[in-house]
Amino acid sequence: MARSWTRLHEFLGSSPGPVTYEMVADAVRRKLRESDDLDWKETLPATSPVKGEWNEFAKDVAAMANTRGGLLVYGISDTIDMVGIDLSSVDDKQLGQWLRVHLQPAVSGVSYLQLPATDGSGKDVLVVDIPASETAPHFLYGWQQKDKDKSTFNAPFRHRDDTAYMAEHQVAGAYRERFTRQDAAEAALERHVRYAADLVLGESEHRPTAWLIVAARPARPIPRMVPALTREEARWVIEQGATRARKLIDGAFQMPRLLGPQLFPHLLSNDPRRGLRRWVDTNLLVPARATRRRGVLMELHQDGTVVAAVDLSHDALPADRTTTAVELPVASWHLISAVFETIALAHENRQALHADSSMDLQAVLQTHDTDARFTPVVLDYGRPDIAEWARQPSIMQPAHGELTPFADDATLTAAARELAEGLLHQFGIDIPG
Structure with missing residues (x-):
């Protein structure tokens, strides 16, 4: 079950409810810009991550979860035009497996919304809905080719329409926020x-x-x-x-x-x-x-x-x-x-x-x-x-x-x-x- 209130709802003035293809198409037509909780993606994640590179899908999910949650929308170009993707190529089980393998702790509650085109264009889209995480910060495992293929471990986050990595004081702050939030909820x-x-x-x-x-x-x-x-x-x-x-x-x-x-x-x-x-x-x-x-x-x-x-x-x-x-x-x-x-x-x-x-x-x-x-x-x-x-x-x-x-x-x-x-x-x- 995906979230019922997102950047699309706020921008379009929609009531809380599921994200629909019409909402995505309307936001694209009105050129809604990317933000810390919205990222337009033209193509689906690579089917097999390459050693020496981050798992980009896991990175994007962790960045959203570490910030305040958000949407990854596949099938939208960098110029915010509807280009569509092939929904038959979507393997949400594989995507979920990547999150479990490449993130620590894994991000839970991620929803995969396959939205076929309803306007006859055939330009289908995939919406990946990531809730704000109560267990942030989430760290991304990966490899870097320099320094003899050394394993690296970073916590990504969204800054406006870009993804960056937390410095030490930001990681410490994220842990403080987690424990403070948990204590406040219990109180x-x-x-x-x-x-x-x-x-x-x-x-x-x-x-x-x-x-x-x-x-x-x-x-x-x-x-x-x-x-x-x-x-x-x-x-x-x-x-x-x-x-x-x-x-x-x-x-x-x-x-x-x-x-x-x-x-x-x-x-x-x-x-x-x-x-x-x-x-x-x-x-x-x-x-x-x-x-x-x-x-x-x-x-x-x-x-x-x-x-x-x-x-x-x-x-x-x-x-x-x-x-x-x-x-x-x-x-x-x-x-x-x-x-x-x-x-x-x-x-x-x-x-x-x-x-x-x-x-x-x-x-x-x-x-x-x-x-x-x-x-x-x-x-x-x-x-x-x-x-x-x-x-x-x-x-x-x-x-x-x-x-x-x-x-x-x-x-x-x-x-x-x-x-x-x-x-x-x-x-x-x-x-x-």
């Missing part, structure tokens, strides 16, 4: 989790509760030109998220009824209201919408972050069942469902915002009763039962994960399972199925 995710925890725990101080907080945040910012979701769009995202979550859950477990009804559609009415740069749907906080049902909070942030909080302890055991020895019963099947639903919702929200970034994930169990122990509740012969054989920790470590940019259902399922297992394994239990 932002922690703030979202902490705020949600403070909010929901403040609503339940009158009784001991175990709250699950799940947050998903894009590793890269949403493009500035992407408009915030309208209320109807937010409702559509929530609806689509619920549909996808049900599909993921049904496909992941041999006993689909194990989880019971999905939490979000069951407990919320899909009636999001405005919050501070976010849409909020909850059965808490609004007195007129107060409920005795399990508490749920869901937030869709303008920066692409999704936060969900679910009270896993409320009505976790049957009313006629004594809970004298149970301090914080945690409904494990609802934990699983909530994680799957949040992952599905985050994915749908990311697509609606045309985001192509990976997402950092975090899930944690929180309570205001610091002396209580979390007690897992499982299904035994179809009824809730305390897992007396399981561990009952008083402190739970956060579970972390990552959702890749171009995730299919199998990838979403794997991410959800990993995140849920990160909590359940602390009880010494596994996800069934």
